[in-house]
Amino acid sequence: MVKTRSQKIGLQAGELVFVGNKQRTKAPLITLIDYNEGSFEERDISNLNECPLYKDKQTVTWINVEGNAPEILGKIGECFSIHPLVLEDILNTDQRPKMQEFDEYVFVVLKMFSLHPKTKEIITEQVSIILGKTFIISIQEGLEGDIFNPIRERIRLAKGRVRKLGCDYLMYSMIDQIVDHYFLLFEHLGERIEDLEDAVLLSPTPKTLANIHNLKKEMLLLRKSIWPLREEISNLIRSDSDLVTDNTKLYLRDVYEHTIQVIDTVETYRDMLSGMLDIYLSSISNRLNEVMKVLTVITTIFMPLTVITGMYGMNFKHMPELELWWWYPMVIGGMVAISVGMLTYFKIKKWL
Amino acid sequence: MVKTRSQKIGLQAGELVFVGNKQRTKAPLITLIDYNEGSFEERDISNLNECPLYKDKQTVTWINVEGNAPEILGKIGECFSIHPLVLEDILNTDQRPKMQEFDEYVFVVLKMFSLHPKTKEIITEQVSIILGKTFIISIQEGLEGDIFNPIRERIRLAKGRVRKLGCDYLMYSMIDQIVDHYFLLFEHLGERIEDLEDAVLLSPTPKTLANIHNLKKEMLLLRKSIWPLREEISNLIRSDSDLVTDNTKLYLRDVYEHTIQVIDTVETYRDMLSGMLDIYLSSISNRLNEVMKVLTVITTIFMPLTVITGMYGMNFKHMPELELWWWYPMVIGGMVAISVGMLTYFKIKKWL
Amino acid sequence: MVKTRSQKIGLQAGELVFVGNKQRTKAPLITLIDYNEGSFEERDISNLNECPLYKDKQTVTWINVEGNAPEILGKIGECFSIHPLVLEDILNTDQRPKMQEFDEYVFVVLKMFSLHPKTKEIITEQVSIILGKTFIISIQEGLEGDIFNPIRERIRLAKGRVRKLGCDYLMYSMIDQIVDHYFLLFEHLGERIEDLEDAVLLSPTPKTLANIHNLKKEMLLLRKSIWPLREEISNLIRSDSDLVTDNTKLYLRDVYEHTIQVIDTVETYRDMLSGMLDIYLSSISNRLNEVMKVLTVITTIFMPLTVITGMYGMNFKHMPELELWWWYPMVIGGMVAISVGMLTYFKIKKWL
Amino acid sequence: MVKTRSQKIGLQAGELVFVGNKQRTKAPLITLIDYNEGSFEERDISNLNECPLYKDKQTVTWINVEGNAPEILGKIGECFSIHPLVLEDILNTDQRPKMQEFDEYVFVVLKMFSLHPKTKEIITEQVSIILGKTFIISIQEGLEGDIFNPIRERIRLAKGRVRKLGCDYLMYSMIDQIVDHYFLLFEHLGERIEDLEDAVLLSPTPKTLANIHNLKKEMLLLRKSIWPLREEISNLIRSDSDLVTDNTKLYLRDVYEHTIQVIDTVETYRDMLSGMLDIYLSSISNRLNEVMKVLTVITTIFMPLTVITGMYGMNFKHMPELELWWWYPMVIGGMVAISVGMLTYFKIKKWL
Amino acid sequence: MVKTRSQKIGLQAGELVFVGNKQRTKAPLITLIDYNEGSFEERDISNLNECPLYKDKQTVTWINVEGNAPEILGKIGECFSIHPLVLEDILNTDQRPKMQEFDEYVFVVLKMFSLHPKTKEIITEQVSIILGKTFIISIQEGLEGDIFNPIRERIRLAKGRVRKLGCDYLMYSMIDQIVDHYFLLFEHLGERIEDLEDAVLLSPTPKTLANIHNLKKEMLLLRKSIWPLREEISNLIRSDSDLVTDNTKLYLRDVYEHTIQVIDTVETYRDMLSGMLDIYLSSISNRLNEVMKVLTVITTIFMPLTVITGMYGMNFKHMPELELWWWYPMVIGGMVAISVGMLTYFKIKKWL
DSSP, X not given: OOOGGGGGTTOXXXXXXXXXXXXGOOOOEEEEEEEOSSOEEEEEOSSOTTHHHHHXXXXXXXXXXXXXXXXXXXXXXXXXXXXXXXXXXXXXXXXXXXXXXOSSEEEEEEEEEEEOTTTOOEEEEEEEEEEESSEEEEEEOOXXXXXXXXXXXXXXXXOSSTTTXXXXXXXXXXXXXXXXXXXXXXXXXXXXHHHHHHXXXXXXXXXXXXXXXXXXXXXXXHHHHHHHHHHHHHHHHHOOXXXXXXXXXXXXXXXXXXXXXXXXXXXXXXXXHHHHHHHHHHHHHHHHHHHHHHHHHHHHHHHHHHHHHHHTTOOOSOOGGGGOTTHHHHHHHHHHXXXXXXXXXXXXXXXX | OOOGGGGGTTOOTTOOOOBSOGGGOOOOEEEEEEEOSSOEXXXXXXXXXXXXXXXXXXXXXXXXXXXXXXXXXXXXXXXXXXXXXXXXXXXXXXXXXXXXXXXXXXXXXXXXXXXXXXXXXXXXXXXXXXXXXXXXXXXXXXXXXXXXXXXXXXXHTTOSSTTTSOHHHHHHHHHHHHHHHHHHHHHHHHHHHHHHHHHHHHOOOHHHHHHHHHHHHHHHHHHHHHHHHHHHHHHHHHOOOTTSOHHHHHHHXXXXXXXXXXXXXXXXXXXXXXXXXXXXXXXXXXXXXXXHHHHHHHHHHHHHHHHHHHHTTOOOSOOGGGGOTTHHHHHHHHHHHHHHHHHHHHHHTTOO | OOOXXXXXXXXXXXXXXXXXXXXXXXXXXXXXXXXXSSOEEEEEOSSOTTHHHHHTOSSEEXXXXXXXXXXXXXXXXXXXXXXXHHHHHHHBTTOOOEEEEOSSEEEEEEEEEEEOTTTOOEXXXXXXXXXXXXXXXXXXXXXXXXTTHHHHHHHHTTOSSTTTSOHHHHHHHHHHHHHHHHHHHHHHHHHHHHHHHHHHHHOOOHHHHHHHHHHHHHHHHHHHHHHHHHHHHHHHHHOOOTTSOHHHHHHHHHHHHHHHHHHHHHHHHXXXXXXXXXXXXXXHHHHHHHHHHHHHHHHHHHHHHHHHHHHTTOOOSOOGGGGOTTHHHHHHHHHHHHHHHHHHHHHHTTOO | OOOXXXXXXXXXXXXXXXBSOGGGOOOOEEEEEEEOSSOEEEEEOSSOTTHHHHHTOSSEEEEEEESOOHHHHHHHHHHTTOOHHHHHHHXXXXXXXXXXXXXXXXXXXXXXXXXXXXXXXEEEEEEEEEEESSEEEEEEOOTTSOTTHHHHHHHHTTOSSTTTSOHHHHHHHHHHXXXXXXXXXXXXXXXXXXXXXXXXXXXXXXXXHHHHHXXXXXXXXXXXXXXXXXHHHHHHHHOOOTTSOHHHHHHHHHHHHHHHHHHHHHHHHHHHHHHHHHHHHHHHHHHHHHHHHHHHHHHHHHHHHHHHHHHTTOOOSOOGGGGOTTHHHHHHHHHHHHHHHHHHHHHHTTOO | OOXXXXXXXXXXXXXXXXXXXXXXXXXXXXXXXXXXXXXXEEEEOSSOTTHHHHHTOSSEEEEEEESOOHHHHHHHHHHTTOOHHHHHHHHBTXXXXXXXXXXXXXXXXXXXXXXXXXXXXXXXXXEEEEEESSEEEXXXXXXXXXXXXXXXXXXXXXXXXXXXXXXXXXXXXXXXXXXXXXXXXXXXXXXXXXXXXXXXXXXXXXHXXXXXXXXXXXXXXXXXXXXHHHHHHHHHHHOOOTTSOHHHXXXXXXXXXXXXXXXXXXXXXXXXXXHHHHHHHHHHHHHHHHHHHHHHHHHHHHXXXXXXXXXXXXXXXXXXXXXXXXHHHHHXXXXXXXXXXXXHHHHHTTOO
């Protein structure tokens, strides 16, 4: 949860160091799309030398970086005059979702969640977006491929509104894409919760307990990333910056409501998981009760029988009944009667 | 809970796709009522071609759509210039209750709850209302028939205020109708809770536990729909839009108070259900105690008897008491005395 | 809790229907008091025909109605031009405490609590007050007699400030009277809680559990009525209406503080009751422990004895010790020694 | 908790009746100190006739009343024109801490806590302060002597700032004195909590449970008095009244921070006590587990032995092994082996 | 937790008395660094006589005091005209983190956390910073060496921005340094929590319980120090004082976000620890269940065997089966069959 942040202690603010899971870093991939309603251009720009050409061009210039590479970010930062603290935040994948307004651009950090196709673990990825007047820069960790592909496709085919509108609408499309993926995740989690619910009511095992605990922990971590998102988008909507137009704000309001719905879902799931723990505890107590009842029934039936057999095993000289031939079957009969009587009694008391 | 939202991932905002339980969709039914204090007209308008005629007419035009049909909504949207995002929200039955103000109309989404007549399950239905200057459009899922029938009846018979007042009063009547149904639902839930309460105190079974859990979950889901309603109506009351008159706001304040009362009830029910879980756990522990006492009593009485009988079953040569004829009845007597003594002791200790 | 509200479904707002416990309704009793510093008049006005005479008179006119009668309210409403929604609220005894300001009057709903003299159940009664410039109308359910008698007495005897001040001071006196009764109720509840506390620590029984649960539920319901009261009085104090003078607001601030104190008490009581449930559960677990210890002690002592007696009951030919005369007393002695040893051991381990 | 408030029901606001523990009242003691930077005068003024002389004197006049006497308060109220509601509040020792601003004076109610030297019970005492332009009146219940003695001493010796500054600084000194005493109380409570913590982890008894419960209850009551204090001092700081100077507000900010620290401590203690209850329950469950393990071990070892001895106690004619001399020692050996084996098994399973 | 605050009772505000752990105090160490972009001077100033020389110099003057010495603080206070309450707060190591603005300087109190290298206990240290126009005074308790060494090094080597910017940036660097250390602490705590989590799921012991409890308590105390930090830095950012420049505020916003992240982590850890307690309780109940099942299985198998052996140990004359040679092996066979049957039954019921 708190990652390898410690390596940054003692460093000055604004120094570009990657904080996060190193193993996940790969060779960075940079793509540029430049478009307006009429024109469209797409290219790979690995050396970033052409960056300044696009900076002041009045078309929408979208630079997408996959993978975290400090040097590349440094170059981009220089070209588009991005504040060093922003670049530092992009490299720190341990960032909280946030939105920061600057004079020339708006900086947005988001968390992208996806499910590992096999282990079904939740993979968290950081997506940073810098929205300028005529450019938009998006930086992904790039673990699960490029999630913005559907948007790119729409731009290429000039489908829908995206080519007609500016950078801010493109940013909205990205955020919307990410938030939509949350619903996918929660559909999966919802199914897991329903499975757990059945398990906890029908056949609770210590494994069930561990599962509930793990889901609760995942909820805790999801919550930590989703709550600030709400504030973030709300800030975007209320922003005075002329980088975000009123038309786009209407769309952002839509995303905002989705976010609230996601938050509602997280909270509901948490409540449900808490309730399940109570159910689990009750179920175990119930079972203990059942076990104890069996024990008590067994003890209650056989204890008197033991005493009876013991009694006629005593070696007294003067036990006249021992001589009677019908006493033995009678004793056996009595023992059966006691057993049957006890069983009936417990049946009536609903212990069996 | 999170429904089939995933099918929308990758789509552009504003594309009309129905999100929800497909099985519940039926052929859409469209009715139009046009009235003012003097005139009244009611008709089915399946092809929607006459829509534009009513758009600018100064009478109150009420178009009611039962069932979710993307194409029909598309036509209506075009005719009354409704924003695509609004139409999208109407089709998404997974919507949170909300209120959105636009220049030309006010958009309101509500949740309607009813009880399935047989299974007594809670059926949730989405009702969307678009309030314009001279028109009002209501879209229901239409699962349980048209809940606005009493209002329609009153309009037909020119009963009460409704014919004298404008579109906003009609909208108030609709919201009031829906909120009134909440009370019906909560009367039913209140009865179920009282039954559960008796069960949990008198004869708790694992079934009781499952029932408490289910009711708690239902409360959680109801809560999710009812809390935003409060804010929604409050927004309507504080709205600056001239679509909602001050007179109607007075009535909306009345509905607002009903909403708060409903919220109070949900919270009270939740608290009561939480309390019941504690009671349940305590009851089980109590029962375990009872069972254990029985076991202990049985063990305590019969264990010494077993030892006594065992003792006189020993095969020692020199056990002079075995020769005495009165020793046997005395031992039997002693055993009875021990049993009676123990029983008395446990009676005094209130274990029996 | 949610009463017979359902009967109102489908009715139009403002229709006068009594909602509440019908059995509690009785023939309505209407009294009128008209006074100022110099004059005083008191009379029964059953037919309400003289109402208009008092409406514009500059003296303080106090009309008190006991019992809920829709027709009478209708007449009063007409005479003093009260909004139909207000009259509807008065008849709905399922109302939340609230305060509503109108141009010509202020409408206040309060809950009055009293204890049933025999069953000690809490009786809830609704009191509505309409404060106008020169008149004040109070409507009680009238279950437990007229609680405003002390005020009436003071007016009659021209004792204290009440005759010198206007309608608003009279309203304050009424609210103060009602809030004062809350303290009576909480003194009683406080005693019950203290009794329960002793019970739960010394001798918890399932009955104690049920009592805690019931008190908790009562707290829940009281809380629902008392929290809105706070907001209500606070609204009265901050009201811009010239119906409530600054001098009276000073007195209302006093009542406001009493209300906060009552709320504090409710919350404290709730916390205490929650704590008691934990204590109860712990006590039961403690007892179970005690029972189990007894069982274990008994088993541990007698099991070895059983084995010993069993051993010498075996029928082996070659058991030379059976022939020794001192072996038998030695075995008996050994058994006693084992018992005593075990008991000492358990005493040291503090199990006994 | 709710004291004898009921005696006030039916009385008019502003009537001077003492509400509280009557036994604690004693003959009132009135002292007057009049000073400025140069002059100093101290005297007992029992008959209060000289009051008016000091009212308009430009020096700081401090009247301190110990013990609650309605008549004396009445006289003081008349002399300094104090509102009857203020006097009523002073006499009601069941008051919440509060601060009220009037045109001519500021009224402050505080709670003083001290520990009974022997029983270590918490004694609550009400201190009321009326701050005027040139006078300050303090009313204590006077249970534990005069807590303002250190201040008085400083005034007498003209030590520190107090003689140079006005009435408001004197009021600050009083409040500071009272809040400082809270730290004393919490040091004591902190020690008790630490003792309880050790007890609950090492040797929990039902007595520990009762102690936790009592401390929790004390926290609840302390909290009720300390939370409003915060708001009260904050109101003093933000007050527009010219009775409190900016310089004094700087000192009040200091007290304000102490108050927040006290609140933090109360909340931390509450959390710790809640945690302890969980620990207690866990400890009991742990112990039950231990007891049950012992029982199971005993039963598991001796049950098979009983069956073996029983087997060779059977009276079959044809049991050839009974004739073999080495069979008996072998059976005994087998029984020992079973016991040792079981014990080893349970040792490995960590049950012993 | 509440330390030796009691020694201050009765003292006047502003008297310089050290409150805290006396043993931790050591001989104070005072260092002065004076620099601007071009010049740099570093020296020890034990007698503080040269203080006034630096006061009005336009360079950045940084005085760092390690160890709490009332006299030295007195001198510094005099030289830089610091308010006595500020000096008092510096000496009181029991201070809450806070920020106070004065006309000439800003006063900031922070808590520094470090881990004791051996015992791994959390050491809390108070750091106070006074920020003036041209000077900055930092006071540490100096327990774990000077934590500002990396900053000092950067100033010496003129590395990074620090030499180019003013006092406020130096203050930011200090706060940043302290907050960065929080991450170190939480990495350690996170590891401890993960270890505990494994322990609680796999092999819970009473020791685990004590560990959870201790961690929870540490969280409670950390929380108490970290929550006010947030408000403090937020106040610095929103401060109107011209001592903190807009450029520095940008950096402070960065620290502010770190603080929120730390708070998030504390809350998450608390939730996780609470969850663990539930898991612990469930695990113990589970184990009890296991133990009880073993007991029940043993009892159920051996009880019938005991009765059977007892039966054939009875001394009846007429038990013809005793004569049959094949009856004995048949009984033994029957007993084995019963045992195997029972075991199979319990295997199927998943009790074994």
